[in-house]
Amino acid sequence: xxxSPPADVTxxxxxxxxxxxxxxxxxxxGSGTQDGTTVTQRPPHLAQDIEFGGLSLHAFxxxxxxxETTKAHHFSAQTVEEIENGxxxxxxLHKSISACDDVLHSVxxxxxxxxxxxxAVSAEIETLQSRSTAMNTRLENRKVVEKLxxxxxxxxxxxxxxxxxxxxxxxxxxxxxxxxELDKRLKTIDGRYKESxxxxxxxxxxxxxxxxxxxxIERIRDxxxxxIKALRSPNINAQIIQQQSFVRxxxxxxxxxxxxxxxxxxxxxxxxxxxxxxxxxNFSRYKQALEKIPIFxxxxxxxxxxxxSTQRASANKALQPQHDALAIGxxxxxxxxxxxxxxxxxxxxxxxxxxxxxxxxxxxxxxLIDNATAEYxxxxxxxxxxxxxxxxxxxxxAIFSPTFALGHAYTxxxxxxxxxxxxxxxxxxxxxxxxFELQRRKVPVADGYVNxxxxxxxxRFQLAMDVHVESIKRATSSVASARxxxxxxxxxxxxxxxxxxxxxxxxxxxxxxxxQGVLALSKEAGDDEPVGHSLNRVRGExxxxxxxxxxxxxxxxxxxxxxxxxxxxSLILTIVGDIGGKLAxxxxxxxxxxxxxxxxx
Numbered sequence: 001x002x003x004s005p006p007a008d009v010t011x012x013x014x015x016x017x018x019x020x021x022x023x024x025x026x027x028x029x030g031s032g033t034q035d036g037t038t039v040t041q042r043p044p045h046l047a048q049d050i051e052f053g054g055l056s057l058h059a060f061x062x063x064x065x066x067x068e069t070t071k072a073h074h075f076s077a078q079t080v081e082e083i084e085n086g087x088x089x090x091x092x093l094h095k096s097i098s099a100c101d102d103v104l105h106s107v108x109x110x111x112x113x114x115x116x117x118x119x120a121v122s123a124e125i126e127t128l129q130s131r132s133t134a135m136n137t138r139l140e141n142r143k144v145v146e147k148l149x150x151x152x153x154x155x156x157x158x159x160x161x162x163x164x165x166x167x168x169x170x171x172x173x174x175x176x177x178x179x180x181e182l183d184k185r186l187k188t189i190d191g192r193y194k195e196s197x198x199x200x201x202x203x204x205x206x207x208x209x210x211x212x213x214x215x216x217i218e219r220i221r222d223x224x225x226x227x228i229k230a231l232r233s234p235n236i237n238a239q240i241i242q243q244q245s246f247v248r249x250x251x252x253x254x255x256x257x258x259x260x261x262x263x264x265x266x267x268x269x270x271x272x273x274x275x276x277x278x279x280x281x282n283f284s285r286y287k288q289a290l291e292k293i294p295i296f297x298x299x300x301x302x303x304x305x306x307x308x309s310t311q312r313a314s315a316n317k318a319l320q321p322q323h324d325a326l327a328i329g330x331x332x333x334x335x336x337x338x339x340x341x342x343x344x345x346x347x348x349x350x351x352x353x354x355x356x357x358x359x360x361x362x363x364x365x366x367x368l369i370d371n372a373t374a375e376y377x378x379x380x381x382x383x384x385x386x387x388x389x390x391x392x393x394x395x396x397x398a399i400f401s402p403t404f405a406l407g408h409a410y411t412x413x414x415x416x417x418x419x420x421x422x423x424x425x426x427x428x429x430x431x432x433x434x435x436f437e438l439q440r441r442k443v444p445v446a447d448g449y450v451n452x453x454x455x456x457x458x459x460r461f462q463l464a465m466d467v468h469v470e471s472i473k474r475a476t477s478s479v480a481s482a483r484x485x486x487x488x489x490x491x492x493x494x495x496x497x498x499x500x501x502x503x504x505x506x507x508x509x510x511x512x513x514x515x516q517g518v519l520a521l522s523k524e525a526g527d528d529e530p531v532g533h534s535l536n537r538v539r540g541e542x543x544x545x546x547x548x549x550x551x552x553x554x555x556x557x558x559x560x561x562x563x564x565x566x567x568x569x570s571l572i573l574t575i576v577g578d579i580g581g582k583l584a585x586x587x588x589x590x591x592x593x594x595x596x597x598x599x600x601x
Contacts (some may be wrong), residue, residue: 012251020486154541156205157431158212159184166216176251179216183255185209217260220252224267231274238278242378251381257386264386272398279371279403283364287410289345292352292363295447298325298420304511304538305471305545320354326510328422328517334362335429335521342367356412365453368407369434369446372400376443383427396445404449411456423465425531428457429521467535468514472541475507479548502564504571511542515587523581532583539587543594562598569595 158181165178186209189202227245231238246253257264262380300306302325343351379392388393413426435450515535522531546568550561569591576584 105458105549156189156202156209158182158184158209162417163212164210166219171219171249171252176249179252182209182212182216183258186213186259188355197437199242206387213259217256217263220256221263221267223249223252224368225270228267228270228274231271231278233418238275239374239378242382245523246382247378253382254386268383268387268395272395273593275375275399276402279375280406283368283403283406284349286345287364287406289348290343290360290410292349293360294320295360295414296320296323296325296354296356296420298356298418298423299421300467300471303419303471304468304514305473305475305507319493322511323354325420326514326517328513330519331356331358331422331426331517332520334358334426335433340366342370344412357418357420357423358424358430360409361414361427362430364407364410365430368449369437372396372446372449373438373443375399375440376445393445400446400449400568404446404452407449408452409458411453415460416459418460419464419467421461421468421514421520424464425463425518425521427453428461431457462530462534464536468538469541471547472507472511474544476541476548479552488596502560502567504568505546507542508568508571511538512572515539515572516575516579519579519581519584519587521577522583525581525583532586535583535587539590566598569598 115380162181163177164184165175169175169178189206189209224246227241230236230241230245251265253264256267298321304326337356348360376392376396379395380389384394411427415427418424431450431453435447436447436448438444515538518531518535522529525531546565550565553561553564572591573588573595577589
């Protein structure tokens with residue numbers, strides 16, 4: 001930094017130039033070096049024309065020398081006087097020079113201090129640079145180590161937030177997520193570090209993870225126990241708890257099954273026992289409600305060959321509305337809409353309308369099949385993949401076995417005292433529909449119940465058909481003579497053979513209605529069903545009855561007998577003429593053959 005002299009001091013350089021003149025100029029030769037020759041700086045003004053005044057050069061020179069000498073003496077005297085007079089200037093010059101020395105010393109000191117500071121800064125920069133290089137090296141090494149050890153450390157460590165959630169948090173979606181994090185760490189340890197349990201890292205982490213796992217198992221146990229207790233609450237809807245508390249947290253049971261299988265089995269068994277009680281108690285109450293529905297009593301007095309005047313003989317039948325037990329009527333509507341919902345218990349208890357036996361059978365089994373489907377779907381959803389499907393099937397059987405036994409007992413109570421062939425056959429068709437519906441819903445575990453119901457219904461159906469056969473046999477045996485025939489036909493006992501009517505017999509009308517119902521319910525019947533065989537037995541007895549009644553016309557009334565038989569066969573064909581199915585076609589072919597055989601058109 002250039003330091004200027006004080007303002008009140010004359011510039012020393014200017015003073016020196018005034019005294020000793022301007023500095024000389026060193027001449028430089030052609031090679032670019034100084035040759036030591038000095039020349040005085042050329043005056044700014046030179047005389048171009050010199051007037052010699054007619055003198056020679058030597059005379060002019062001598063004259064000039066004398067003038068210069070005189071001038072010099074004049075200048076010398078003048079100069080000393082001026083010096084004396086300019087003493088103050090020199091003093092000022094001296095002061096200026098001293099001030100310059102001081103300034104230069106200050107500048108020198110500043111420069112030396114700056115040089116020292118610059119050296120220190122330079123040393124610090126070198127130190128920082130070295131430290132920065134070392135830190136970069138360590139950082140790169142740490143990144144390499146972190147890249148290698150990071151996944152390993154993360155695989156066995158659990159964050160404090162996860163620990164706090166599992167130990168103290170409410171069981172919800174976030175708790176399930178924290179449990180999943182713990183399960184991942186446990187799987188990682190079991191898989192990747194199982195052979196390195198003696199390492200210090202594993203020794204430090206394993207006890208903590210085991211304690212956290214035990215705490216999670218304890219909380220899962222308490223949660224499911226509380227939900228199972230809730231299932232035993234009165235008027236509780238089990239399916240709501242199943243969906244909101246069990247299925248929603250099925251991962252908790254899977255975790256329990258993986259890490260404490262014994263406790264998981266105990267929880268599962270507690271659920272099975274609770275649901276077994278739940279379904280049995282609820283269906284027992286539902287059965288009691290359905291038993292309050294009035295049922296039409298159909299016994300041997302309603303058989304095809306029974307006397308219509310005796311149908312209301314029993315006390316129980318005297319209280320029920322008039323009905324035709326042999327006509328199918330609108331009873332087939334239960335097959336047209338079998339997927340309707342089951343009748344609620346309170347409506348069943350208040351229902352005072354009389355129904356046939358297929359109505360309570362339908363509603364009980366609808367409720368049973370729907371609940372069995374829901375329970376099996378829940379078991380398959382909740383327990384898998386923790387347990388196998390064979391185990392799930394055993395769980396289902398353990399839950400529903402008492403309820404299925406209750407269903408079989410109720411079905412048996414409906415049909416064991418009834419001779420309602422149409423009602424029993426309707427129950428068979430409903431049961432077949434339930435079997436198809438279970439197949440569609442993929443619930444194979446209820447096939448045993450359906451098959452057991454079939455084993456109850458088919459034998460009872462054959463026994464009821466035997467009642468019709470026996471009733472027709474009794475009607476046939478009562479036709480002992482022409483008078484007996486007239487009485488059986490409902491004609492006056494005093495009328496002779498000539499006045500006997502050839503109109504179809506009342507028994508034929510009843511048989512035709514009964515046959516129509518059975519055939520309508522057997523449109524898709526298989527060859528392995530006992531319907532065809534039992535129906536052939538009834539049909540054979542009806543034909544024997546008509547033949548015996550026809551004999552009452554005597555030898556003189558043979559043509560009337562043929563007309564009588566033809567009319568009865570035609571009536572049967574008219575009643576069953578619009579019914580489809582293989583069995584109906586066989587029956588029509590048979591009666592058409594009988595009608596044609598008598599030779600009456």
